[in-house]
Amino acid sequence: MNKQVPAFAFAGWITCILAIGILVEPVVSAELINLKLGYSVWVGYGPLFIARDKGYFKEEGLNVELIKAEDPKNRFAALAAGQLDGLVSTLDTMTLYWKPETPFVAILGLDDSSGGDGILVKKEINAFEDLKGKTVAVNVGSVSHFFLSYLLQQNGMSDADLKLHKMSQGDAAAAIVAGRVDAAVTWQPHLSKAAKEPNVKLLITSKETPGLIADVLILHRGVLAGNPEVGYRLVRAWNKSIEYYKANPDDAAAIMAKGLGGFYEKPEDIKADLAGATLYDKERNAQFFNGSGPGTALATVKFAIDLWTQLGQISAPIKPEDLVDATYLEK
CATH class of the missing domain: 3.40.190.10 (Periplasmic binding protein-like II)
Incomplete structure (x- = not known):
């Protein structure tokens, strides 16, 4: 994770405003945190392009580069190699690639398949x-x-x-x-x-099977350790995108179709697939991460670990709690 240093800084405060008793908040630094996130073409990842194109990432002090990599194996390999700071994938898939030496964690639910x-x-x-x-x-x-x-x-x-x-x-x-x-x-x-x-x-x-096939935003724990604010900022940018989608569904669909590309040739293609997916807002994320019953992140991860272990896809023991973290959700 790299940082872009601003070319200027403010010299001081406007003292006359303080003199009349108006409180002034600290000036926000123009320094942007650079992040590379891997994705594949799927409607549930579309709001990432809303966050990029509507400037929500920049509002949160982030310069996010979205890098397409269709094969999840390649995305997780790039994350392990430090070529990506994070990625998007399903909860069950992430259990196949988690290792103690390359720890990563899901911090945000993006969508789940509800007919897709x-x-x-x-x-x-x-x-x-x-x-x-x-x-x-x-x-x-x-x-x-x-x-x-x-x-x-x-x-x-x-x-x-x-x-x-x-x-x-x-x-x-x-x-x-x-x-x-x-x-x-x-x-x-x-x-x-x-x-x-x-x-x-x-x-x-x-x-x-609500909550079973759920897409999440995953970050390498090293990124979060270096700057915990990254998690909070990404979550806020996503939530802004979902609210924009709710208020402006037509324009949001156009932004997502243009950003995702692939088989999404027009906004109508986005709308068709959204009929089989549920985008996660702030409230749905609170339900998804803060619980352990059916349809929650912990329950899905536990089932995935058990299943892939039985099928010989996972050999080393994994704790479900190591893979999901609700710390960064917007309250």
Whole structure:
């Protein structure tokens, strides 16, 4: 984390104002803290571009560079190498990359999937239990696998009850449409597009599992140790962005579409995906971080650690409390 030193400073206070009894707050330094944050193209990360383009980061004394890196493995590798100060990802994914020698922590919830992830099936499949023995396309080790595993556990099943075919979310949707698999775990926009096909239907979506698939803002603990104010400032900038989105949804969607790019070609694409996602404001973050029941950050992290450990994805023990920190939330 680097700092940009201002080229000027104020010489003093305006004493005449003080003389008439008006209190003057200290002058805020023009010094900006430089931060590099990694992201991928997803509507839940869109408010970061509102914070950038509306000047909310600058208002908080931050100069934030948003760096696109679609593969979470590359984002976390860059964080460990000191090439990034932080990143955005899902809670379950961050548990796969946490190590004592490269500690990082989630300080803010950004959004959760409330219909943006789901399972597509052939028309003849009517219940989750009907998937037993069936061929299911899923990106193994991804958030889609996490979603599927949670549902399997809830229904007294496991991966062993299915015939898993490893493929990307886009390929999984194409496979179910082509009839090559019985079911596919995927996300938007593939979910809605494939569900329109006559031989395919939606079995279940993340709307029925609130808080399970949640995106968070993650910072390296070294960044916070060097300047704890960074956490508070990022949170305030995010909250301003969410309030701007609430008050100006059309302009906010245009800013997010332009910033994110990728498959978001126009504001309407943003609005469509927001139908399957819940953006986190100050109140929702308070609920998400300050508790341990279903749908909270701690509960989701604990489940993810247990699940990935069972599946052999995590070998070293991890404490859920090491991965989430509510300290920086705006009161």
